[in-house]
Amino acid sequence: MRHIAIIGSGPAGYYTAEAAQKQWGEDVCVDVFDILPVPYGLIRFGVAPDHQSIKGVSRRYEKTALNENVRFVGNVAVGRDITVPELQSLYDAVIFATGAPNDRELGLEGENLANIFGSAAFVGWYNGHPKFADLDPDLSAREAVVIGMGNVALDVARILSKTEAEFEGADIVTHALESLRESRIEKITILGRRGPHQIMMTPKELGELAALERASPRVDIQDLPDQEEDALLEPGLRKSVAHLRSFAAIPEDIHAEKPIEIEFDMFASPVRFVGDGKVQAVEVERTKVESGRAVGTGEFYQVPAGLVVSCIGYRSSPIPDVPFDERAGRFANDAGRILPGMYCVGWARRGPSGTIGTNRPDGYDVVEKIVEDLESGVLGRKGKSGRAGFDALAEERKLDVVTFRDWKKIEEAEEQAAREGAPREKFVDIEAMIRASR
Structure with a gap:
């Protein structure tokens, strides 16, 4: 034996x-x-x-x-x-x-400000992990930032956007559902250091964003490469990029009909968090992709954020x-x-x-x-x-x-x-x- x-x-x-x-x-x-x-x-x-x-x-x-x-x-x-x-x-x-x-840390200035969470903690909170049940994120701000270009970032953005009725059949825990019911978030920015051809998001998860009742995904058409370049991608990524192209084509009147906007901010690398005790913004450096790597351009700007969830990996x-x-x-x-x-x-x-x-x-x-x-x-x-x-x-x-x-x-x-x-x-x-x- x-x-x-x-x-x-x-x-x-x-x-x-x-x-x-x-x-x-x-x-x-x-x-x-x-x-x-x-x-x-x-x-x-x-x-x-x-x-x-x-x-x-x-x-x-x-x-x-x-x-x-x-x-x-x-x-x-x-x-x-x-x-x-x-x-x-x-x-x-x-x-x-x-x-x-365990969440991988970004190692940025201001990372310890209140209402900044790693995805292990945040996902654990709405999934009922005993370690994170008392996390109690503040969802009263108008703007949230999700850092990362993988499926976990999509999960977080989708959960923050759904109506209570859309959780029919889900096993989200009650304490999270009650907090989301009172959420005042109107804009969710998904930050990615690189561009559409480097995302790790799968077609199914991206496609779900287009079906949300009260949220509309937005992609800047200027961030998309020439469509001919998509032919070089493997099939799954090509389908994902096709979703991004469809988001870029959504008319403004459709965006206006929905109270929550999910914006993909690509070629954007967070460099520090800004706030006085609690996060208020993410300072970002514009990037460009060289040999598959994100390289800073020296152009900086701030993205307002009263909530930040970092989805950059685990340990x-x-x-x-x-x-x-x-x-x-x-x-x-x-x-x-x-x-x-x-x-x-x-x-x-x-x-x-x-x-x-x-x-x-x-x-x-x-x-x-x-x-x-x-x-x-x-x-x-x-x-x-x-x-x-x-x-x-x-x-x-x-x-x-x-x-x-x-x-x-x-x-x-x-x-x-x-x-x-x-x-x-x-x-x-x-x-x-x-x-x-x-």
Whole structure:
């Protein structure tokens, strides 16, 4: 019997558990650890609440989780409740699938002014992450700025723009919905350092902006390159740029009919935040693209902003006894190998890149590496105590472990508490989750 510990119960974690199960069948025990009492990581707390079809992938993970040789070990913090060396003494392989839950900082003057948030915090706020439930952003200003040219920036702009009726079927938490109901935002500026041909936004997400009830997207036609140049783009990006061209063609009378404007300000690099205690504007330098890079032109201007959300990427959380690459913001690894018996997958391995499905090949690849290391003798031939050893340690330390069966009770309670038209009302407090699980 082989014993595998996976740290993190998001997509990367469950794809890896699935791969281990397919590799060893009944001859493996997989324990999937999570610091929270609830599974699914990015699916629960990162995917936009109005994208329920994407969240549906959790049904695949549940199928894996319900197998007897895969166990969810929630409410256990690795590095606090149990150390990495202890896990290594219990399990044949320890795999880090912790994702990248922390915001990457811009490192600009004024970044600590009030009402400036990173997207991990802001998205966590409207998605009900316990760490960010008390964020309480002030939405009373007329202008907001979203920094970044990826799908997360689009998610934030869309959530800030929607009417309450447009959240029908979404699992946005009530405290966020109530704040958005009182929002006075009339203009959202999406800042991007480069131009239309360098955006990371996908066609589906861009297309959603054109269907918003009270918001209209605006693109300056001067920012668009000659249309003939679009032919050189890969198909997905070409479709995205086509959306930008359609936004540039929206007549002014259509813009005037909608109370919220979403403006794409491209070739614009933020250089500092302006305000007295609270952000009031973003100072920006106009850029040009040379060899794919944004280069400053020396032209500066200010964009009014009473709220700023920075969507420029994420970093993994360091864990004691695990080598960490500070510059890259992920675990130091060689194609998924960290140290003998220690591996990483997903964003913890690659950094924040790719889609949810990109994590699947990562999981299967690292299981192949474990097989190689077992066959070569790197991991040793003798099996370890695994699950039984952890259970004895958990009992000794009185750890309040939440199992997948407990999670199903939490899920049932959330579904029963849902407001009309919503699939669930998430608990945003860990103690409340645990009470529901019991």
